[in-house]
Amino acid sequence: MNSILSIKGLGKKFGGVCAVDEFSLELEQGTIHGLIGPNGAGKTTIFNLMTGIYHPTAGTMALRGTNLVGLGSYRIAQLGIGRTFQNIRLFTQLSVIDNVVMASGVDATYGMVDAIFKTRRYQRDEAKIRKRARELLDLLGLGGVSDERAGALPYGSQRKLEIARALAARPVLLLLDEPAAGMNEEESMELVGFIRDVRKRFDLTVLLIEHHMSVVMEICDRITVLDFGKTICNGIPKEVQANRSVIDAYLGETTDREN
Amino acid sequence: MFLQQVVNGLSVGSVYALIASGYSLIYSLLGFSNWAHGDIAMVGAYIALIAQTSGHVPFWLAVVLAIAGAGCVSMLSDMVAYRRIRNNHSPKMFLMIAAMGLSITLQNLIMVTVGPRFRTYGDVIPVRSIRLGGISLGVLDLLTMGIIVVALVALGLLIGRTKFGLGVRAASSNMVTASVLGVDVNLYIRLVFLLAGVFAGMAGVLLGLKYNIYPTMGSIALKAFIACVVGGLGSVPGAILGGVTIGVMEALVGGFISSGLRDAFTFALLIAILLVRPSGLLGKNIVDKA
Amino acid sequence: MLSSYAQGLIILVCINVIAVTGVSLLTGFTGLFSFGNAGFMALGAYVSAIASVELHAPFLVSLVAGVLVAAIIGFGLGRLTLGLRGDYFLIATLGFGQVVQVLIEFFDKVTGGARGFANIPPKTTLWIAVVLAVGSVAVAANLIHSKFGRNFTAVREQEVAAEAVGIDTFRFKQMAFVLSAMFAGFAGGLFAHYYMYIVPKMFDINESALFTITVVVGGLASLSGSVISCVVLTLLPELFRSLASYRMLFYGMAVVAIILIRPSGLMGYHELSFGWIRERMRAKRGKTASKERKT
Numbered sequence A: 001m002n003s004i005l006s007i008k009g010l011g012k013k014f015g016g017v018c019a020v021d022e023f024s025l026e027l028e029q030g031t032i033h034g035l036i037g038p039n040g041a042g043k044t045t046i047f048n049l050m051t052g053i054y055h056p057t058a059g060t061m062a063l064r065g066t067n068l069v070g071l072g073s074y075r076i077a078q079l080g081i082g083r084t085f086q087n088i089r090l091f092t093q094l095s096v097i098d099n100v101v102m103a104s105g106v107d108a109t110y111g112m113v114d115a116i117f118k119t120r121r122y123q124r125d126e127a128k129i130r131k132r133a134r135e136l137l138d139l140l141g142l143g144g145v146s147d148e149r150a151g152a153l154p155y156g157s158q159r160k161l162e163i164a165r166a167l168a169a170r171p172v173l174l175l176l177d178e179p180a181a182g183m184n185e186e187e188s189m190e191l192v193g194f195i196r197d198v199r200k201r202f203d204l205t206v207l208l209i210e211h212h213m214s215v216v217m218e219i220c221d222r223i224t225v226l227d228f229g230k231t232i233c234n235g236i237p238k239e240v241q242a243n244r245s246v247i248d249a250y251l252g253e254t255t256d257r258e259n
Numbered sequence B: 001m002f003l004q005q006v007v008n009g010l011s012v013g014s015v016y017a018l019i020a021s022g023y024s025l026i027y028s029l030l031g032f033s034n035w036a037h038g039d040i041a042m043v044g045a046y047i048a049l050i051a052q053t054s055g056h057v058p059f060w061l062a063v064v065l066a067i068a069g070a071g072c073v074s075m076l077s078d079m080v081a082y083r084r085i086r087n088n089h090s091p092k093m094f095l096m097i098a099a100m101g102l103s104i105t106l107q108n109l110i111m112v113t114v115g116p117r118f119r120t121y122g123d124v125i126p127v128r129s130i131r132l133g134g135i136s137l138g139v140l141d142l143l144t145m146g147i148i149v150v151a152l153v154a155l156g157l158l159i160g161r162t163k164f165g166l167g168v169r170a171a172s173s174n175m176v177t178a179s180v181l182g183v184d185v186n187l188y189i190r191l192v193f194l195l196a197g198v199f200a201g202m203a204g205v206l207l208g209l210k211y212n213i214y215p216t217m218g219s220i221a222l223k224a225f226i227a228c229v230v231g232g233l234g235s236v237p238g239a240i241l242g243g244v245t246i247g248v249m250e251a252l253v254g255g256f257i258s259s260g261l262r263d264a265f266t267f268a269l270l271i272a273i274l275l276v277r278p279s280g281l282l283g284k285n286i287v288d289k290a
Numbered sequence C: 001m002l003s004s005y006a007q008g009l010i011i012l013v014c015i016n017v018i019a020v021t022g023v024s025l026l027t028g029f030t031g032l033f034s035f036g037n038a039g040f041m042a043l044g045a046y047v048s049a050i051a052s053v054e055l056h057a058p059f060l061v062s063l064v065a066g067v068l069v070a071a072i073i074g075f076g077l078g079r080l081t082l083g084l085r086g087d088y089f090l091i092a093t094l095g096f097g098q099v100v101q102v103l104i105e106f107f108d109k110v111t112g113g114a115r116g117f118a119n120i121p122p123k124t125t126l127w128i129a130v131v132l133a134v135g136s137v138a139v140a141a142n143l144i145h146s147k148f149g150r151n152f153t154a155v156r157e158q159e160v161a162a163e164a165v166g167i168d169t170f171r172f173k174q175m176a177f178v179l180s181a182m183f184a185g186f187a188g189g190l191f192a193h194y195y196m197y198i199v200p201k202m203f204d205i206n207e208s209a210l211f212t213i214t215v216v217v218g219g220l221a222s223l224s225g226s227v228i229s230c231v232v233l234t235l236l237p238e239l240f241r242s243l244a245s246y247r248m249l250f251y252g253m254a255v256v257a258i259i260l261i262r263p264s265g266l267m268g269y270h271e272l273s274f275g276w277i278r279e280r281m282r283a284k285r286g287k288t289a290s291k292e293r294k295t
Helices: A043-050 A073-079 A096-102 A112-117 A120-139 A155-168 A185-202 A213-219 A237-242 A244-258 B002-030 B037-053 B059-088 B092-113 B139-161 B163-173 B175-180 B185-210 B217-231 B236-256 B259-276 C004-029 C037-053 C059-081 C086-106 C126-144 C147-157 C159-164 C169-195 C205-218 C223-239 C246-261 C274-294
Strands: A003-014 A017-028 A032-036 A058-063 A081-083 A173-177 A205-209 A222-227 A230-235 B129-132 B135-138
Touching (some): A003 A043, A003 A205, A017 A043, A017 A058, A017 A230, A032 A043, A081 A155, A185 A213, A213 A237, A222 A237, B002 B139, B002 B163, B037 B059, B037 B092, B059 B185, B059 C246, B135 B139, B139 B236, B217 B236, B217 B259, B259 C059, C004 C037, C004 C147, C004 C205, C004 C223, C037 C169, C059 C169, C086 C205, C126 C147, C205 C246
Parallel strands (some): A032 A205
Antiparallel strands (some): A003 A058
16 A cells, blocks of 8 residues: 555634535545535535645645645645646636646746756757647647637537646646536546546546546546535445445435436 | 824825725726726816816805716716726726726826916815814814715715615626626616716815815825725725825824825835735735635 | 937837836736836936946946846835735835835935936947847747746736646746846836936836836737837827827827727737738738638
8 A cells, every 4th residue: 555645634614614524535646536525515625725725724634745734836736736627727818738838847947047048958848848748738639729729629628628737747646626527428438538548657646526427436446425524435436336325415415406 | 293193184084085985986896996086086176176267156066066077077987988898808907007098188188278287276265273172173174074074974875775885785796696686787887987986076176175286186096096905995994994094194104204204104004004914904805716 | 320319219219118028027928017117117227326426336237236126126025015916916016116206205315306316427328228128128038938938927817727737826926026127127227327317206106107008008918019019109209299298198098099999909919920920911811812702
């Protein structure tokens, strides 16, 4: 067992409301972990806590032994946690390839003087960044639209572009917030194959929030179920599916919604 | 001496508060700094001057004309410039740049039509003062403070107690929801500009009575902007609080330290308050949600 | 040879271009609106002038001193205010601009106060101004096409996403702010050694507002747009000099009209390049061709 991320007793209160309570999670290197639960269960809040957008009111978090609590978002990203957003946050005015290039800061080792005089070092780094960005776009099937404006892409492609951008920053842990939202069954399954593929290729660990149960059950090694900020179940997909309280909390809510 | 300076400060601060409240109303609705707001006050001051000197109307009527005129110019500025920019969905800053353009336009319009000279209304208000327990109170200062307190209380009632106020509050908390609920947002915006203009016109005449009338007198609005930030942008009570605070502080610094360093202290106060409360004294803290 | 009037105009354009380049980095690329840049220009102007006149420093040393002081003050001010949201930051910089003027007037033993500071040696010649302006624009252009420019752009476009890919947004705001202060200080030094006489009023809030107007009219995210706009807006009032007081009236109306008619500015999000011109012409030809097809 090789733990990459360790969260213990994480809590977040907004005013008097407990959005996340006593949340604990151990992620094993190379696994895909699902985070599910009804709307408002605190899933995205956990992502925001992990990426430093919010600061927790209780608990500890560590990535490969490095404490994450209290660090700025950018620092956490530099330590190796990449993410996508539920409500897509691309650089909409910029081209598709520029969105990816933007995230390649780790590959740009040159300084300001190099940039001003366009030195060899600058040219070498920039060429490398461009090449890698094109590779990432090809991998996601966005190679053909690399010069389009990101905001003009269809919804599904924008979600893919967010993944490509996250990968450009060379993360070790990737947080995907509803990557299959707005996709049909066929596209979702394509996404499943793709996530597996990237995990292997980049040696990633993946934590994902998803509402498409078929995607979650298909892809995840383990699943954590949340309801009202509390963890109600944690196990392999089969165990979760059989768990009574999960069915009550989650599936009950889904059927209500559909009626 | 100390009390005397506080009273002087309250007099100036109340004028800041009057300008700042209009500025703040517009900010709460549209979220932009109306750079031309001070120039609306200047236009009001000139309308009264022209009505008085060229129109030979009694001064009270000149004041009424000034207030109505400033309100109309303010409303027109929205109809001519800002509304189109809003409908373009341009960044909010574009509204501010348009307001800067408008500010330059209004100043120079007065410059070429009336001229750059300093003017006064003459002896309309007697230059007398009342002594009260060691403090001397100018008639004009008393009048200024009285008028402004009445105006601000009326504004408070208008916003807090009437259907119009409810519409404004609805539109300022969420414009889209308000329009879905049947509030004619454009109408409310126009009325808010009218109201802000009326207040600015009033402030312009009061400033003209106390000091002089000249094309760039609207730059006093810079103080009003700072007052709004100190009080919390978009909050009318905050604007009033900020205006009075800055007025009093300026008078105290001017009286006890150095009048040359007044603005430096205002700035230090601004920075100090923003460091402790980044959204001003009465402003809400907004967190960007991911 | 050019008349001295024409030479003066060119020098003035060059100085404004340098200051506007800084504002372009800050406002056009990083998305921060500041009204403090005339204040930094004043710092550069006074520091370099005092260095030249009182300390008899060589021109280059005076200029560098002005730039450094602007950079240091810019760093401190940025540190305090860059965490603030949009308009709060704007008003804070506006206050800074006012304070610089007030302090210059207050310390009149050193600065000459409101009467001004005179007898500055005329060192800013036509060639020096042109070379330095071109150099400044080139430096800014190269920065924009590097990771620095990208990170500025990321801050402007989407701060949360920028942080999520590892960009320290505060650091790059700080960098853009200090850079713009340095460009302003540089322009101020050249200005002082061109006019030979400076008063605090030359660097008032209106001057800062004009810089920002220039960048917005030129179009956000376009350095070439800023430069073109700066040349046009500096020369325009000069061309209408015969209309005397009416020129600023037209200027104000023109600013409103441009914002209304062309909200993205002259060159918003585009740079003037051969590729861009070719694309535009092709697009135009395409449009007329499709029109012809329709008829």
